[in-house]
Amino acid sequence: MLPKKTSLKDIAAKAGVSIALVSYVLNNKKEGRINKDIAQKIKDIARQLNYRTNQIAKSLKTNKTNTIGLIVADISNNFSSNLARIIEDEADKYGYTVIFGSSDENEKKFSKLLDTLLNRQVDGLIMAPPIHSEKEIKELIRQQIPFVLIDRFYPDINTNYVALDNFSAAYMGTKHLIENGRSRIGMITYGTSLHHLEERKRGYAAALKDNHIAYKKARLKEVDIINRKEDIEIAIDSLLSGPLAIDAIFFGSNSIALHGLKYVNSLDIHVPDDLAIISFDETEALDLFYAPLTFIRQPLPEMGETAVKMLIENIERNNKITQVVMEGQLIVKASTIENKQKV
């Protein structure tokens, strides 16, 4: 059995004062009014007994847990864990702790996770929700639970969010390929109706159109997130074969880029001569590829910090809705520029 933890009661008993007084002293309330000797005595005893605030009791009384719930797609993914780290640090600045969970892009898991976090009375949530979770989101709104969506959002629901301008980012990336002499451009992305991925497709298509390149459906490959490894390989094979064979490819996310590059590595293809490659999201490791990857950088630190600030503003002050769209940054490296030296 665990030894009982010391409570205000124990300190009060030992000091011969009331519980209330102990609470006032340890919280520095009623500053001027408390007898200095007694205050010191209480503090000494608290230290001596190794007193530690019971946040659970405090939370129950104050109806505030100083906890933020974070739901990402998969904490082991580079994108999510980088974001988690930023959110952790920023939350800490305001005295909040983070509880997290991974949804695996699965609406059921997401819903269950949300339930757990709400039962734990988190003060608010930062989430990258999967598809088909509109109902849950609307329910949060109805219950006036503070939350901020990050990375993605539902265009039909009026919520807080911090997201990338995915249309522009994809447009910019595609344009970059075109400007560097590519015209047979393929794209591989996940086959989901997630709005932010739809936007990337839209940006890709728009850039082609604006540059008078016909959009060919066969060049836009959608892979299943579960079977991604195989699907990506099949997609690449298909894109590289036949009369419509591509000369450039746009990977729709860091995980797609990772599997895609591995496969390209195994083929007898040279990047960027035979094939230019550009990707979404930063992963330092993508620099290890012999032709370091050109990619669209998402401003993760700003996104994470903004999300936390917005959420805490909502929790502590008002419930104003804010929607922030940030611009991606095109980082040009060797994978899209012929003859460019390794960076």
Added chain:
Amino acid sequence: MLPKKTSLKDIAAKAGVSIALVSYVLNNKKEGRINKDIAQKIKDIARQLNYRTNQIAKSLKTNKTNTIGLIVADISNNFSSNLARIIEDEADKYGYTVIFGSSDENEKKFSKLLDTLLNRQVDGLIMAPPIHSEKEIKELIRQQIPFVLIDRFYPDINTNYVALDNFSAAYMGTKHLIENGRSRIGMITYGTSLHHLEERKRGYAAALKDNHIAYKKARLKEVDIINRKEDIEIAIDSLLSGPLAIDAIFFGSNSIALHGLKYVNSLDIHVPDDLAIISFDETEALDLFYAPLTFIRQPLPEMGETAVKMLIENIERNNKITQVVMEGQLIVKASTIENKQKV
């Protein structure tokens, strides 16, 4: 202002029964004894009012939060986030939620984090503690707070832990290099007295000795974790120059490998012909290097699962101390085998 959440009291009032009865019904206690109609009515009302258990209140009463505190070095690091994901999933199986924090290998941060988690009354902890945290660990023991160290441990303190057999792993890696014709083998690791890293150095030195290769101090480079990028580059330059120039290198962790490889990439060196490379820890992305990396795989899933199981066993049943050391696995790829085809 947030709308008040529904409590047992609200349900009781609406159903015209006592709070206790509502609690019994919703927790399926006193199964046989409760009037079925009333039970159904209570459940209906609970659903209708969107009732959700207040875990905070429950925890206060039961003195159990069903929460595990997780302290890693840096959640944004691949190693940590992979572990976090495994721990998350395993904990969930037992009905536990995870609160996490990153220590940045900093004892002060670690201590503060520990404080926060304990204030929140976590039922137990899984931690990869930084150096100089013996005092904190001993204090946890004194207070009989269940915890399991992971990845590292203090040889002088008798605690639960799950760790790699770092000596054997480093020995095995070094031996592999030697067996493949290398004799001038360098190592780059962090300059800390963390026991698990000491073990790696020891394994490296032992393998050299057992194979009659003189251990040269100049070939073991220790870099500062803060300045690692620059330090690693300097170390590599130094290892590759002069009469003692190496023909193989052992990177002591995934982050060192990442920076190291990037730098090697920028030099006019061919791997494995000019230099064989082996590393600790798996990162899928290390496969993107033109000579996919030979590495020591840590059995992360087993480590994470074991740690969770041990911890929960401690929390729910006894306080037996268990120490688990797992063997690493040598995964041979192209970076150490001359003429080996890309994998």
Added chain:
DNA sequence: TAAATTTGTTTAAACGATTAAACAGGTTCA
């Protein structure tokens, strides 16, 4: 038919904190 048991429900204390309000004793003011 009185005692014992069962059934279904309520009462009430407790978990560990916070905090408004009350209070006793001393000072100050007019």
Added chain:
DNA sequence: TGAACCTGTTTAATCGTTTAAACAAATTTA
């Protein structure tokens, strides 16, 4: 000198649960 004010502290309610114990009414037992 009595009202008003300070000072330092305590009282007591409350947050939302859980759960042992009490209880009233119905049923069974002997």
